[in-house]
Every structure is written in structure tokens, then in C-alpha cells.
Amino acid sequence: MGKPFVKLFWTPNAYYCFDxxxxxxxxxxxxxxxxxQNSLAGKSGTSKEPEEVQQLKEAGYLAEESVVKxxxxxxxxxxxxxxxxxxxxxxxxxxxxxxxxCKYCIYSEERNDKQRTHSKKHMNWVTAKKAVDxxxxxxxxxxxxxxxxxxxxxxxxxxxxxxxxxxxxxxxxGKKLTFSMTTNGTLLTEEMIPYLKEHGIKLMISLDGPKEIxxxxxxxxxxxxxxxxxxxxxxxxxxxxxxxxxxxxxxxVMNPENDFDCINEVxxxxxxxxxxxVSAAIVDMEYDDKQAGSSEEYTWKYQYQRFLALLSYMGRIxxxxxxxxxxxPVIADMERRLETAxxxxxxxxxxxxxxxxxxxxRLFCTVDGTLLPCERVSETSKTCYIxxxxxxxxxxxxxxxxxxxxxxxxxxxxxxxxxxxxxxxKKADGGNxxxxxxxxxxxxxxxxxxxxxxxxxxxxxxxxxxxxxxxxAVIEGGEG
Amino acid sequence: MxxxxxxxxxxxxxxxxxxxxxxxxxxxxxxxxxAPSGFGCVGMDAGYSCNHPEIGRxxxxxxxxxxxxxxxxxxxxxxxxxxxxxxKYLEEAxxxxxxxxxxxxxxxxxxxxxxxxxxxxxKQVRVKACLSLPEEEGWQPQVHEPEIPVVLVGGLLQEADxxxxxxxxxxxxxxxxxxVAAFSGHPVGGLFGFYSLEHIWRNSELTEDDxxxxxNLYINGxxxxxxxxxxxLEAPTALMKYDDKAxxxxxxxSYMLCQAAPPDYLIGxxxxxxxxxxxxxxxxxxxxxxxxxxxxxxxxSNILLDFADSQQKQKIETLRANMKFVREKIExxxxxxxxxxxxxxxxxxxxxxxxxxxYA
Numbered sequence: 108m109g110k111p112f113v114k115l116f117w118t119p120n121a122y123y124c125f126d127x128x129x130x131x132x133x134x135x136x137x138x139x140x141x142x143x144q145n146s147l148a149g150k151s152g153t154s155k156e157p158e159e160v161q162q163l164k165e166a167g168y169l170a171e172e173s174v175v176k177x178x179x180x181x182x183x184x185x186x187x188x189x190x191x192x193x194x195x196x197x198x199x200x201x202x203x204x205x206x207x208x209c210k211y212c213i214y215s216e217e218r219n220d221k222q223r224t225h226s227k228k229h230m231n232w233v234t235a236k237k238a239v240d241x242x243x244x245x246x247x248x249x250x251x252x253x254x255x256x257x258x259x260x261x262x263x264x265x266x267x268x269x270x271x272x273x274x275x276x277x278x279x280x281g282k283k284l285t286f287s288m289t290t291n292g293t294l295l296t297e298e299m300i301p302y303l304k305e306h307g308i309k310l311m312i313s314l315d316g317p318k319e320i321x322x323x324x325x326x327x328x329x330x331x332x333x334x335x336x337x338x339x340x341x342x343x344x345x346x347x348x349x350x351x352x353x354x355x356x357x358x359x360v361m362n363p364e365n366d367f368d369c370i371n372e373v374x375x376x377x378x379x380x381x382x383x384x385v386s387a388a389i390v391d392m393e394y395d396d397k398q399a400g401s402s403e404e405y406t407w408k409y410q411y412q413r414f415l416a417l418l419s420y421m422g423r424i425x426x427x428x429x430x431x432x433x434x435x436p437v438i439a440d441m442e443r444r445l446e447t448a449x450x451x452x453x454x455x456x457x458x459x460x461x462x463x464x465x466x467x468x469r470l471f472c473t474v475d476g477t478l479l480p481c482e483r484v485s486e487t488s489k490t491c492y493i494x495x496x497x498x499x500x501x502x503x504x505x506x507x508x509x510x511x512x513x514x515x516x517x518x519x520x521x522x523x524x525x526x527x528x529x530x531x532x533k534k535a536d537g538g539n540x541x542x543x544x545x546x547x548x549x550x551x552x553x554x555x556x557x558x559x560x561x562x563x564x565x566x567x568x569x570x571x572x573x574x575x576x577x578x579x580a581v582i583e584g585g586e587g
Numbered sequence: 588m589x590x591x592x593x594x595x596x597x598x599x600x601x602x603x604x605x606x607x608x609x610x611x612x613x614x615x616x617x618x619x620x621x622a623p624s625g626f627g628c629v630g631m632d633a634g635y636s637c638n639h640p641e642i643g644r645x646x647x648x649x650x651x652x653x654x655x656x657x658x659x660x661x662x663x664x665x666x667x668x669x670x671x672x673x674x675k676y677l678e679e680a681x682x683x684x685x686x687x688x689x690x691x692x693x694x695x696x697x698x699x700x701x702x703x704x705x706x707x708x709x710k711q712v713r714v715k716a717c718l719s720l721p722e723e724e725g726w727q728p729q730v731h732e733p734e735i736p737v738v739l740v741g742g743l744l745q746e747a748d749x750x751x752x753x754x755x756x757x758x759x760x761x762x763x764x765x766x767v768a769a770f771s772g773h774p775v776g777g778l779f780g781f782y783s784l785e786h787i788w789r790n791s792e793l794t795e796d797d798x799x800x801x802x803n804l805y806i807n808g809x810x811x812x813x814x815x816x817x818x819x820l821e822a823p824t825a826l827m828k829y830d831d832k833a834x835x836x837x838x839x840x841s842y843m844l845c846q847a848a849p850p851d852y853l854i855g856x857x858x859x860x861x862x863x864x865x866x867x868x869x870x871x872x873x874x875x876x877x878x879x880x881x882x883x884x885x886x887x888s889n890i891l892l893d894f895a896d897s898q899q900k901q902k903i904e905t906l907r908a909n910m911k912f913v914r915e916k917i918e919x920x921x922x923x924x925x926x927x928x929x930x931x932x933x934x935x936x937x938x939x940x941x942x943x944x945x946y947a
Contacts (some may be wrong), residue, residue, distance in 0.1 A: 185891060185908050193893060193906040247627030247636065248906040281596070281623025283669050463895070514727065 108151045108160070111169040114523040115144055115557075118566055120574045125562065127523045128174045130169075130452045132562065136161060143169075152338045160249075169417040173453065176522045179415065180458040189467050190500055194245040196469045198255035198482050199238055199271065200390035201264040202229040203474055207291050207333060210324040211360065211390045214259075223486045229264055230474040235271050237496045238472045243278050253284035256308075257471070257482050262294035272306050287311065292340045293333060293572040297347050304351040312337065312385070313358045316370040317377075324362070359387040359432065363401030367408035371430045381448060385431040389484070417564075440564060450526045456510055459519050459528035465508045466493055466500055480508060484533045489540040491532065507542065508532040518551070524558035590657040590686070591618035595676050597646050598626055598664050599636045603751035604775045606642060607758040611779035617657040622648045623672055637748075638889055638907035639932050650676065653683055662690040662774040663698070676702045679710070687712040690774045692783035717776050717783035718809070730803040730847060733808060733818055737848050738943065739880070741822030741841055742856035743829060743870075746905050747888035748932060749856045753821040755936040756854075757781070758942075760817060768815035770806065773824050782809050788823060788840065795843065802847035818848060826855065826874065833892065833903045838877070845878040852883040852943055857910065859916045862887045864924035871926055884942045887913050887927045 122140035124133045141161045145151055163169050175582035182189055197426035202225040213222050246252050254275055256268050275284060285307060292312040314337055315321045322332025345352040357380060361370055374380050418424045419443055426542040426547035472478055473486055476496035493508065494500035511532040512519045519525060535547035594601065597620035608617050622628055629648040632641040659680040661673055680687045681704065689701050694716050704712045740756065742749040753771060760767045769781045776783060787801045810818050823844060825835035848872045853874060857867065862885060871882040896904040910933055917928050929939045
């Protein structure tokens with residue numbers, strides 16, 4: 108037997124073979140596991156083929172080649188309709204200015220040459236109106252749309268935001284319309300709160316942890332930490348309208364060089380943050396060609412908290428005792444673990460999962476009307492340009508971005524985590540005006556490790572009722 | 588002389604009714620279609636709402652000038668939407684001394700404001716519900732299969748032009764002089780003399796058995812009363828579960844309907860990306876077991892499921908693709924498909940109608 112297109116897994120209880128073409132996890136005998144392991148290592152001739160392996164082959168499993176012959180995203184042919192009729196979100200960069208100068212900020216003057224830097228540029232009403240009209244013209248089939256306000260610091264342009272809200276509410280009358288804003292929160296005033304609530308503008312407020320960690324990086328333009336100012340504003344919102352305050356979300360950028368427990372501490376100590384949804388991300392250094400390093404303490408404490416969050420998901424620990432930073436990722440992981448069982452097999456014409464439809468899910472419009480797939484890509488790189496308000500969307504560029512895996516087609520066809528890939532065009536953007544295969548390949552090991560962890564989680568939950576029945580019974584009885 | 592009517596709110600689901608409007612009733616002629624701005628079709632041809640060919644009627648954002656119309660036809664769309672501004676248009680029409688007709692499937696569930704205005708202005712505002720038998724007229728311990736042919740139109744997705752095929756067939760039968768008892772769940776159906784089963788579906792006091800019996804009794808009763816030669820049914824929901832995310836009510840209501848009135852002709856409305864000869868054949872076999880009737884013909888729709896968004900929102904989210912994909916698909920599959928495929932939207936109802944007439 109040659110090398111089968113499979114990935115092997117084992118747990119303390121059983122052996123498994125993930126058949127990539129079928130996208131199925133098969134529980135196998137120990138003997139088969141070692142035989143397949145040898146086959147993968149090119150040593151298949153050393154032992155006799157187990158009967159189970161023969162049976163699996165007869166049933167169509169364990170093929171040696173990927174069934175994928177061509178990389179093409181399934182909606183490639185329908186891009187014009189998706190983008191012409193089903194746009195879902197528009198994010199407006201209302202200003203490039205900010206009253207903060209966060210040290211890790213991707214727009215920082217000291218950081219990189221592949222992203223714009225802070226400037227006084229702001230969006231004018233003509234551009235904003237044109238952008239909202241653009242969303243209207245491209246969303247007839249969308250049952251709801253969202254308009255996001257982004258910066259810099261969007262609250263520096265409150266008047267423009269008010270104009271956009273008023274105009275959009277009239278234009279989208281009869282359709283579900285929501286607003287969101289990513290802000291540092293320091294420019295919020297008491298007078299703004301009833302307005303924000305009335306128009307359902309959801310705020311995502313940035314905060315990186317307790318004062319000593321937050322203030323290391325998140326500083327005002329003129330210097331000085333921002334923690335006290337942000338917490339003061341959160342307190343104010345709670346005082347003015349506790350119901351609205353409850354809806355606030357916290358966006359957290361974590362530096363893994365810090366101690367995870369220290370980062371987490373802020374959610375335990377600060378009552379202003381109690382029960383708020385936290386969205387955490389690791390500091391983005393991709394455009395610096397660097398990866399954030401992580402301390403040993405951060406890693407094991409993060410894993411421990413993840414373990415606790417899983418126990419909480421299973422009802423063993425009170426949710427209140429779990430780090431809010433872990434709640435969202437664990438819920439997402441638990442939901443996605445089902446995808447492992449439900450995802451479709453591979454087809455002759457197929458594409459790795461990963462990219463969203465550029466421009467459909469979160470079209471980003473810069474101050475001057477340039478259109479980008481989302482707010483996370485480089486504004487100066489030509490690779491990410493997908494059009495402008497003036498010229499409309501460039502479907503060829505969108506298609507290229509959507510089908511980013513074509514640049515690594517041969518690798519992708521042979522990749523066991525084809526269905527679990529998370530890479531989009533941004534990961535292949537080196538700022539040289541084209542999608543780069545070598546750059547994209549750098550992220551593959553990260554994807555493999557994520558996919559493997561997801562599959563192990565899926566196996567764990569499959570095994571619980573089989574191998575840990577007694578413990579599960581304790582859970583159900585509530586004695587845990 | 589026909590009254591000039593404005594239809595509000597114009598949306599995708601009412602486009603089929605607009606297409607056959609003149610062929611199925613004599614009271615009104617459409618003078619204008621008005622939609623809330625957020626529906627995204629104001630200023631466009633009405634066909635754009637489904638990415639269908641133009642029908643030569645532009646959608647308006649406001650009621651037109653006073654002399655252009657006599658009646659405002661109001662209804663609540665079946666698909667959930669945000670604020671519809673029904674009251675605003677009701678008040679505007681009343682203040683302009685126009686007639687207002689509120690179209691609905693049954694008189695229960697009419698918005699309070701409409702009810703009050705009907706009471707306050709009985710000569711000006713009225714309710715037009717789909718036809719129904721009085722409740723006390725019957726009960727039976729068992730179902731009786733209808734004695735006239737039953738045609739059922741259903742889809743893999745309800746949005747796959749089921750309403751368009753249904754109304755086009757109703758109009759075609761009517762044009763041919765055939766008496767049809769047509770059952771649809773759309774509020775505008777009352778205008779065309781369609782019957783509705785909504786009062787039975789929504790009755791939470793009935794068991795599933797009772798509902799099947801009631802539907803059977805009601806369909807037979809209406810067919811007999813109207814002297815119908817054909818029963819035409821629109822499946823209340825999609826024919827089956829689409830996938831694990833788009834559940835489609837598991838096709839349970841369609842199954843119940845087929846127990847009440849077993850179809851002789853099943854017309855399946857299928858999204859173009861699924862309209863492969865082998866797929867259609869497999870579906871037909873499945874429906875033979877499920878509903879007791881395989882597919883007589885397929886209408887290929889330009890509807891496309893937005894899989895990612897449906898997964899995200901845990902409900903069916905669709906878009907309308909360019910009609911060229913429908914044409915290309917039919918061209919590619921028609922030779923190999925045992926079950927004939929039609930594009931009722933692009934090519935009209937004639938081909939499908941002939942198929943039904945020639946179907947043994």
C-alpha cells in the first residue's frame with residue numbers, strides 16, 4: 108500500500124483514522140493504526156495488511172490520492188449575484204485620526220510600512236452617503252444589513268455618524284438595519300448614550316486588561332495610560348443607562364508575552380466589566396513579518412482556563428467562575444466541533460474553507476471611498492484592493508482573493524486539513540501587489556495545529572459517553 | 588370598468604400575483620406597485636425583486652398622485668419583515684377618500700389598526716379574506732380521496748418560485764376554461780378566488796390527525812361547491828428538509844397535505860444548482876415513497892441558498908442568481924433527465940402545462 112490520504116489520531120481510549128476525501132473520522136483497531144502509520148512513513152511492506160484496512164479500502168476509504176482536481180470556490184461563478192444582491196455589512200472608516208497612540212496599533216508610525224499610518228483624513232458626507240447608497244444598491248436579497256463605524260477613533264466624527272444613521276434609517280426603512288462601532292470609548296459623553304441606544308448602535312470598546320498591562324501599550328496621543336479614562340466612561344454608561352451598558356462588548360488585544368492570569372484579572376476585579384461579552388485576539392504583527400511570542404506562563408494558564416471553560420460548558424463549573432476571555436472561543440469551538448461530523452466530503456472541483464466572500468460579509472470603505480474585503484487588511488497594499496465607490500467592485504480581483512488557494516493549489520489538494528483551513532487572502536499579502544504562495548505557506552502549520560486540536564476536541568466529546576459514562580452521570584446528576 | 592389599484596407592500600413574494608393579475612380577476616387593474624425603500628426595489632422594474640426578466644412596471648416609493656388610482660390593496664407579506672408602514676398608507680389612502688382593501692388568508696389576525704378603521708369607515712375600508720367553509724359544516728372520521736385530479740406545486744425551498752408556478756398554472760387553467768379549486772397560503776390569493784388552509788394549519792387545538800381530516804373535508808367541500816374539475820394545491824412549506832441547517836419544517840406540512848389530498852401530479856420547484864438529472868430522479872423516487880407521487884415535472888428556479896449566512900443565522904437565507912444559470916442548467920440536463928425540466932419564469936407556463944395535460 109502507498110501513502111493513504113489520511114491523518115491518524117489516537118487518544119488513551121482508541122485509535123482513529125481521518126479519511127480526508129470522505130471527511131470522516133473512522134475508529135480503527137490498534138493493528139490498523141500502526142499499519143497505516145507505517146504506510147504514511149513509507150514502510151508499508153514491513154507487515155501484512157490487516158483485514159480491517161482491506162475492508163475499508165473495499166468500501167472506498169483510504170484512497171492514496173486526493174479527489175480534488177481543481178481549486179475553485181463554489182460560489183466563484185455567482186460572485187456577481189452575491190455582491191450585487193446580497194451584501195451584508197458595510198464598515199465605514201469615518202476617520203484615520205485617533206486620540207490614542209497604542210504601541211502595537213497596526214496604524215502606528217513606528218510599526219510597519221505595509222499599512223497606512225494615523226492621519227487627519229476623515230470621510231466627508233458625500234463619500235459616506237455614496238457608500239450607504241452602494242450598500243442599498245447591492246443588498247436587495249439581504250434580509251438584514253449592518254453598518255459599522257470604524258477609524259481611527261470613530262467618535263471623533265460623531266456628526267458624520269449621526270448623518271449616516273439618519274439617512275440609512277430612511278433608506279433602509281422596512282429592512283432590518285443594525286449599527287455597530289469599534290471605539291476606545293474615551294470620547295463618550297452622557298448626552299450620547301440615549302442617542303446610541305435609541306438607534307441601536309452597538310459599541311465594541313477596546314481594553315487590553317488591567318491597568319498595568321493596558322497602559323503599557325494603550326496610551327493617549329499626548330502620552331499617559333488610558334485605563335482609568337476607559338473605566339470611567341464604562342462607569343458613566345452604566346450610571347446613565349444600565350440596560351445599554353449591559354449590551355457593551357469588550358474588544359481585547361492580548362500580548363502573549365504577558366501572564367494570562369494578569370490579563371484576565373481585570374474581569375474578576377472590575378465590576379464595570381461584569382458579564383460583558385469579551386472578544387479577544389492576539390496582537391496582529393502579520394504586516395511586520397513577525398509573530399507574537401508567547402510566554403510559557405501565558406500558554407499553560409491559557410490552556411488551563413480553556414479546560415475550565417470546557418468543564419463549564421459541560422455544566423461542571425459555574426460559568427461565573429470562568430474567564431470571560433475564554434467563553435466566546437470555547438463556545439465557538441464547541442459549535443464547530445459539530446462541523447467536523449457534518450462537513451461535506453471533498454469534490455473534484457473544490458476549495459479549502461477559510462476565505463469569506465470578499466466584500467459581501469464586511470465590505471470596508473476607506474475615508475476616500477476605496478473598497479477592501481474587510482477592515483483587517485492593509486490599506487496601502489494593492490493586493491487587497493477590490494474596488495472603489497467610483498468604479499464599483501472589481502470582480503476579477505474579488506475572485507482572485509476568494510480563490511487565494513489557487514496560488515498553493517498543489518499543496519492544498521494534498522492537505523489533510525482542506526476542510527478546516529482558516530487562511531484568507533490577507534495571509535498571502537506581502538504588500539508587493541500580488542498574492543504570494545510562500546507567505547501563505549508560513550501559516551499552514553498554524554492551521555494544521557488548529558484543525559488537529561478541533562478534531563481532538565470532537566473525539567473527546569464523542570468518547571465521554573462511551574468511556575467516561577460514570578463521570579458523565581455525575582454531571583447529569585448535578586453532583587459535580 | 589376595472590378600478591385602478593395600488594398594491595402595497597410590493598415584494599418578491601407578490602411578484603407572481605402581479606404577473607397574472609389581469610388573468611385571474613376582473614375588479615381591479617394595477618395602477619402602481621409601492622414598496623418601502625428598504626426592500627431595495629424602488630425605482631427598479633418589479634422583475635428585479637427576483638432577478639427575473641422585466642415585467643414593464645417600475646416600483647414606486649410613495650403613493651402616486653390622487654387621480655391615478657381608486658383603491659389601495661394592502662396585505663402583510665408571509666415572510667417576516669421589519670416595520671411595514673401599513674398604517675401610514677392606510678391613513679393616507681383614507682384621508683384621500685380612496686377605497687382600501689386589506690387582503691388576508693383569514694379574518695383572524697388582522698392588525699388592530701385595520702380592524703378599527705374598518706369599523707370607523709365601513710364604506711371605505713374592507714377586508715377581503717380567502718374563501719372558507721363555515722367551521723360547523725363538517726366532521727368525518729376518515730379521509731376521502733378527491734375524485735378529481737390533484738396538482739401539487741412544492742419546492743425544495745419555498746422561495747424556489749412555488750408561488751409563481753402555482754399562480755401561472757391557476758391562470759392557465761382558467762384561460763383554458765377549466766374550473767379549478769386553488770388552495771394557497773398567500774393573502775393576495777383571496778383576490779383571485781383562491782382558498783386558504785391557514786385557518787386549519789394555525790389551529791393549535793387540532794391534533795395532526797384532525798388537521799389532515801379537516802383539510803381533506805375542506806378541500807373536497809370546496810371542490811364540490813365550486814364545481815371544480817381540478818384541485819390545485821400550493822405546498823404550505825417546502826417538500827422536505829433541505830439540510831441540517833435549513834430544516835424547512837422537515838416537510839411535515841407537505842406530507843400532511845398529501846395525506847389529505849394525494850397528488851396525481853407533483854410539480855417540483857428546484858434551485859438551479861441542484862437541478863441535475865440524477866438528483867431530480869432521486870428526488871422523484873423519494874417523493875414517490877414520501878408523498879405517494881413522483882415528480883411529473885420540474886421548474887428550475889434561480890434561487891440560491893446562501894449557505895454561510897444560513898448557517899450563521901440558523902435560518903434560510905437566499906439570493907437570486909442571474910437567469911442565465913437556469914437556462915444553462917436546463918440546456919445541459921434536459922437530454923439526460925427523464926423528468927422534464929422547465930423555466931416557467933423565462934419561457935412561460937406553456938411547456939409545463941402541456942406536460943401536465945399529457946401526463947398519464
